[in-house]
Amino acid sequence: MSVTLYDLAGADPALRFSPYCWRTKLALAHKGLTVETIPWRFTDKERLAFSGQGKVPVIVDGERVVFDSWAIAEYLEVTYPDRPSLFGGPVGRAHARFINGWADSGLHPGIARMVVRDIYGVLAPQDQVYFRSSREAALGATLEAVVEGREQRVEAWRALLAPVRLVLRAQAFLGGEAPSYADHILFGTLQWPRCVSSFALLAPDDPVAAWFSRVGALYGGLGADARTV
C-alpha cells in the first residue's frame, strides 16, 4: 500500500516546487515507501478539509492523516523504525529541529525576496490572483518591486550558507557519511527556487552546489530529475 501526498503544483501539474513538500518526498524515499502524489494548488483549500487545515504537505498513510513537513518526518520515523533512519536517534532529531528552524527562519525570507515573482509566473491562473494579493500584502510591495536588485542581494544571501560549507569540509552530507533528514531540509529549501526560476542562487563553484547535486542524485535521482522552468 502506498502513501498519498498532496503536493503543491504549478499551472503545469508536473511542476512541484514547495520546499516543504520536497522535504517530505525525500523523507518518504529515504524510508523506501512508495508514494502517489496528488497535484494541489493554493486555492484548493477545501480539498484539504479532511486534514483539519489548509496547507501542504499532507500525507495519507492508510487510516492516518499527517500534515506539516516536520510532523510528517517524525511520524515516518516512529511508524517505520525498521527502515533507514531519518534522525539516527532522539539527539539527532533534536539537532535536526535546529537545522529546520535555521533554514526556515534564516534562508527562506531571502529566497522569497529573490524568486517570488518567478513563483507567481508558474502558477495556475486561479492561484495567481490569490498569490499576488496575499504575498503583496505580506511583503508590503508589488512582487516586481520585491525582487528588484536581487543580483545585488544574492551575495549576502550566499554568506548565510557559511555553516554548511564548514560542515562539508569534514563530511559529505549534513547527516555525516550518509544523508539524514537534515539533508532533506536544506535540499527542499534550495530545490524550491531551482524549480521555479532560472536565477542562480548558488555559485557553480560553491561546495554547497556539489552537495546539492549529490543529494539530487539520491533515491534514483528523485530531486535532480524534477521538472523545472
Added chain:
Amino acid sequence: MSVTLYDLAGADPALRFSPYCWRTKLALAHKGLTVETIPWRFTDKERLAFSGQGKVPVIVDGERVVFDSWAIAEYLEVTYPDRPSLFGGPVGRAHARFINGWADSGLHPGIARMVVRDIYGVLAPQDQVYFRSSREAALGATLEAVVEGREQRVEAWRALLAPVRLVLRAQAFLGGEAPSYADHILFGTLQWPRCVSSFALLAPDDPVAAWFSRVGALYGGLGADARTV
C-alpha cells in the same frame, strides 16, 4: 586521574571567558570527568608548544594531548563511550557540527564587535598589547571604534537566534529533553560576553535567556557560578 585543561584567563586568573574553553568545560562535566584547569594567557604561546600549536583549549588526558574544542568533544565521546553521550550517535554528532559552524560563523563576529573592548579591559597587561594590535589589524579599526553603536546593533544580532527560539518552543534543550554538546556550544558562545562585559546581549524576556539559565545551572552550577566582571 583528572584531565588537565589549559583555560584562557584574564588579569584575574579566576576570570575564564573563552567560548571554546567553556564548551570543553561543559563537555568534560557532562562526561563526569574531574578537571584541573591551568590559567593560560594569549601571550603564553610557548607553554602550549607541547601541543604543536598555540591556542586553547588544550587538554591533557594521561598520555593524550588534544586541542580544538570540536576535536576534544569527539575525543571525549570516543574515549568515554560508557559515560553520558555528548552526541547521541553519529548522526547527532554530524548535526552538532552544523550547530558548531552556525555559532562560530553566524554569532561570533557580531559578539566580537560588541564586546571586544570589554575583553581588552579584562586582560593581563602583557596580553593587552598583543590583543589590541592583533585585533585592530584584523578588524581594521580601533577597539573603541569597533564597539561604538552596539546599542543600535544588538537587536539585529538577537534576530540571529531565531532558530534557537523555534527549537525551544518544542524542547527544553538543543539536545532535546536533556542537554547535548549542542547546548555546550551555544552556552560557550553566550558565556563569553557574559564573563567579560556588563552589556546585555539577551533581552531578559527572551526564551534563550531562560535556556541559558537552565544550562548554567547544570553540572552543579558550573556555568552560572563563573567569575564575571
